[in-house]
Amino acid sequence: MTDLKVVQLKPEGYSDPIKALKSAIEMMESGEIEPCETGALVLMGKNGAIETYGFGPKSDDLQVLGLLRLGEQVIIDGSFPKGG
Helix, strand or coil, X not given: CCCCCCCCCCHHHHCXXXXXXXXXXXXXXXXXXXXXXXXXXXXXXXXXXXXXXXXXXXXXXXXXXXXXXXXXXXXXHHHCCCCC
């Protein structure tokens, strides 16, 4: 497996979902982050409805599920650093 790169979305777009998604797209288009092989996106609307998306050339169900779990672990590790 290649090294995972965590990319922080720019703060000015963080609270606005459309700006945050556009920022991620701009980073991919500019080459700041690698092209997407597998993507996973989970959105929750104001009414609590959950929308999930898997995308990319290698995005079968198992790849997307694995990516969601990896993302979950990255968030946990960032929230609760070792030794702290």
